[in-house]
Amino acid sequence: MTIFKTLISLSTSAIAIAVGIAPATAGPVMDDIKAKGSLVCLVSPTAPGFSVPDSKGVFQGFNADFCRMAAAAILGDASKADIRGVGFSDSMKTIVAGEAHMGSRSITRTGTRDADEGLAFVATTFFDGQGFMVPSALGVSHALELDGASVCAEDGSTTLLNIADWFGAKGMSYRVENIADKTARLEAFFSGKCDVYASDVTALSADRQLASAPGDYIILPEIISNEPLTLVARPDQAFEAALFWSFQVMLNADSHGVTSANIDAIVADLGQQSPTVQRMFGADAATTDMAAKLGLPNDWAYQVIKQVGSYGEVFDRHLGTDTPFGLDRAKTPNAHAADGGLMYPFPIR
Amino acid sequence: MMQDFRSQIDGKRPDWLGIGVVGLVLAGVGVLIVNIFVNMQAAGMTPGYGFLAQTAGFDLSESLIPYTAGDSYGRVIVAGLLNTILLAVVSLMLATFVGVMMGLVSVTPSPAGRMVATLYVELFRNLPKILVLLVLYVLAVRGLPPSREALSLGPVYLSNRSIYIPTIVPDAGQVWLLAPLAASALAAVWWVRRARRIKAATGRESPVAIIVIALLLCVPLGFALLADVPLEISAPSFERFDYEGGARLSVQFLVVMLTLGLYHGAQIAEVVRGGILAVPSGQVEGALALGLSRGHVTRFVVLPQVLRIVIPPMINQFVNLIKNTSIAIAVGYSDLMSVSGTIINQTFRPLEMMLVTMGLYLGLSLIASTLMNRLNDTLRSRGARRGS
Numbered sequence: 200m201t202i203f204k205t206l207i208s209l210s211t212s213a214i215a216i217a218v219g220i221a222p223a224t225a226g227p228v229m230d231d232i233k234a235k236g237s238l239v240c241l242v243s244p245t246a247p248g249f250s251v252p253d254s255k256g257v258f259q260g261f262n263a264d265f266c267r268m269a270a271a272a273i274l275g276d277a278s279k280a281d282i283r284g285v286g287f288s289d290s291m292k293t294i295v296a297g298e299a300h301m302g303s304r305s306i307t308r309t310g311t312r313d314a315d316e317g318l319a320f321v322a323t324t325f326f327d328g329q330g331f332m333v334p335s336a337l338g339v340s341h342a343l344e345l346d347g348a349s350v351c352a353e354d355g356s357t358t359l360l361n362i363a364d365w366f367g368a369k370g371m372s373y374r375v376e377n378i379a380d381k382t383a384r385l386e387a388f389f390s391g392k393c394d395v396y397a398s399d400v401t402a403l404s405a406d407r408q409l410a411s412a413p414g415d416y417i418i419l420p421e422i423i424s425n426e427p428l429t430l431v432a433r434p435d436q437a438f439e440a441a442l443f444w445s446f447q448v449m450l451n452a453d454s455h456g457v458t459s460a461n462i463d464a465i466v467a468d469l470g471q472q473s474p475t476v477q478r479m480f481g482a483d484a485a486t487t488d489m490a491a492k493l494g495l496p497n498d499w500a501y502q503v504i505k506q507v508g509s510y511g512e513v514f515d516r517h518l519g520t521d522t523p524f525g526l527d528r529a530k531t532p533n534a535h536a537a538d539g540g541l542m543y544p545f546p547i548r
Numbered sequence: 549m550m551q552d553f554r555s556q557i558d559g560k561r562p563d564w565l566g567i568g569v570v571g572l573v574l575a576g577v578g579v580l581i582v583n584i585f586v587n588m589q590a591a592g593m594t595p596g597y598g599f600l601a602q603t604a605g606f607d608l609s610e611s612l613i614p615y616t617a618g619d620s621y622g623r624v625i626v627a628g629l630l631n632t633i634l635l636a637v638v639s640l641m642l643a644t645f646v647g648v649m650m651g652l653v654s655v656t657p658s659p660a661g662r663m664v665a666t667l668y669v670e671l672f673r674n675l676p677k678i679l680v681l682l683v684l685y686v687l688a689v690r691g692l693p694p695s696r697e698a699l700s701l702g703p704v705y706l707s708n709r710s711i712y713i714p715t716i717v718p719d720a721g722q723v724w725l726l727a728p729l730a731a732s733a734l735a736a737v738w739w740v741r742r743a744r745r746i747k748a749a750t751g752r753e754s755p756v757a758i759i760v761i762a763l764l765l766c767v768p769l770g771f772a773l774l775a776d777v778p779l780e781i782s783a784p785s786f787e788r789f790d791y792e793g794g795a796r797l798s799v800q801f802l803v804v805m806l807t808l809g810l811y812h813g814a815q816i817a818e819v820v821r822g823g824i825l826a827v828p829s830g831q832v833e834g835a836l837a838l839g840l841s842r843g844h845v846t847r848f849v850v851l852p853q854v855l856r857i858v859i860p861p862m863i864n865q866f867v868n869l870i871k872n873t874s875i876a877i878a879v880g881y882s883d884l885m886s887v888s889g890t891i892i893n894q895t896f897r898p899l900e901m902m903l904v905t906m907g908l909y910l911g912l913s914l915i916a917s918t919l920m921n922r923l924n925d926t927l928r929s930r931g932a933r934r935g936s
Contacts, residue, residue, distance in 0.1 A: 347789045355889040356893070
């Protein structure tokens with residue numbers, strides 16, 4: 200079966216090259232998605248704010264929306280994303296084995312993982328990292344003021360190593376409360392048994408909601424470990440490019456205030472827009488050229504914004520200040536580069 | 549019956565059943581071990597203990613030996629093991645004390661006393677210990693004040709983090725101060741032996757407890773007052789976040805100790821009650837009829853027999869308690885289990901680390917049961933000498 204498919208694609212590419220036209224077949228993964236008419240995308244089964252099934256069993260959340268981004272760009276329909284909840288180590292295996300096209304599940308991009316040839320890391324959608332939460336009554340505004348503090352952290356986790364490294368490097372002393380049970384850990388923090396709670400910033404934001412008065416706690420600005428959570432794909436140059444540039448469209452839309460709500464008005468009045476916006480959504484734009492080369496629908500950039508939204512929109516919808524998460528994007532590394540963050544839109548031209 | 553077994557063991561015919569069972573077990577274990585090594589090699593893993601010398605990189609909630617994150621995995625295992633041993637020893641003493649007291653109360657004629665004992669035993673025997681632990685932990689953490697509002701009991705402070713105690717700073721030049729303590733201890737030992745000799749020779753009782761306490765307490769204290777040596781005291785004082793100086797006992801340690809003490813105390817109480825009820829009432833009546841006082845009946849007739857009945861089930865309790873110290877991981881006491889789990893997560897050497905951990909727990913339990921068995925043998929031979 201596979202040999203047969205390969206033969207067909209080989210012969211078609213041979214014909215294409217011989218005839219001298221752009222290949223209609225972009226790559227095996229891209230072809231597979233188009234042939235099936237759906238894109239299998241793996242998310243974490245339960246990650247509040249990132250991917251949780253709604254009452255109909257459909258995954259909603261920040262990570263789930265990047266599955267929809269891919270389906271909107273490649274198939275023109277965000278609802279054709281077949282989003283499945285799979286555990287961490289199983290999801291890696293599933294993608295390598297070819298049972299899924301991509302993963303959007305808070306995977307930290309690391310050197311050893313990237314060296315694996317069965318996986319391609321594409322675009323970092325969320326810069327997470329380990330941080331500190333303190334009661335605002337403690338009067339601490341920077342982690343450097345924590346010399347001598349007691350720190351609560353999960354027993355057995357990498358957090359323990361990161362805090363040991365960080366306090367050691369700063370020449371500061373601390374006491375660790377390495378508590379395995381989550382209830383006991385949160386009780387210890389909320390009752391003042393420890394001054395500081397250390398974990399990933401997203402986990403801190405979620406756990407803060409469990410306090411009787413979440414407003415009494417602040418997350419300090421220092422991030423002591425880097426966790427770039429990145430989209431992974433089955434290796435395929437065209438598919439990877441489609442994912443990467445769809446994400447760039449979302450970032451560029453963010454720079455120019457284009458959202459799913461106003462995109463129709465903007466496209467209707469394209470002549471008045473900035474050159475960057477024209478290059479993204481115009482009828483004869485840079486994105487049209489890319490569509491032909493990557494084998495995407497001509498209006499892929501429009502569909503991504505129309506059906507999913509800009510990066511800022513997706514962030515605020517699932518994690519922003521109006522959600523239980525209450526993350527102020529401007530205060531995280533996920534802020535736009537113009538605001539001092541790491542979200543740097545690449546030029547689409 | 550006895551004769552039948554003997555003849556089989558003596559080997560008139562081979563014990564095919566026994567050989568078969570032992571052979572099957574050994575073959576199973578062999579297949580398992582070979583399989584593990586083959587599979588590990590296939591996955592590119594070579595089993596080994598070289599990682600024990602690598603840097604651990606994480607800190608502990610408390611340690612009896614000096615330990616920092618820069619020390620090796622080997623050292624952190626030792627620190628965790630010592631924490632487990634400390635917790636086990638202290639909890640054992642508490643559980644035994646609580647258990648014996650409650651066991652005695654449960655056989656008193658007082659209905660109120662019996663009711664208290666029954667309530668206690670039924671409550672703690674029928675709840676999962678991890679639940680008891682979490683409830684006590686949450687109560688302690690919420691009920692005790694945070695460190696900046698710590699309760700002050702003279703120079704001792706109590707918060708939901710720790711009990712802070714002033715200590716004497718050790719000074720090598722002042723070690724000779726321990727000499728009077730050693731001398732009075734030697735004197736106490738001599739007095740106890742002398743009392744025994746007199747008892748054996750003449751049957752006369754001489755005061756022991758009072759003299760020993762007087763020797764151990766008054767002599768060193770009197771000496772300390774007379775000598776007037778300036779001892780450097782390290783007292784806990786509040787710094788920016790916490791008390792520094794002196795010594796501290798963490799709340800999680802106290803809570804786990806209390807949980808294990810109460811949980812196993814309830815079971816020990818039942819063991820003790822059973823032991824007392826097993827002494828026939830005729831013996832007590834007989835002893836009373838011989839003119840022994842109530843106290844002497846308990847001390848010389850009931851207790852020696854109770855001890856002999858109670859020790860085998862107590863070995864079971866002690867070994868269970870040692871293993872149950874591993875619940876401490878839930879509330880942040882850095883015991884052997886917690887250390888072992890963190891090492892596995894960092895090194896991805898589950899097999900090697902689990903073997904080490906199993907070996908250490910097994911060793912601790914075997915030492916405890918060996919000591920208890922010795923005690924049992926001593927009591928039995930002493931009983932036999934007395935002809936009971």
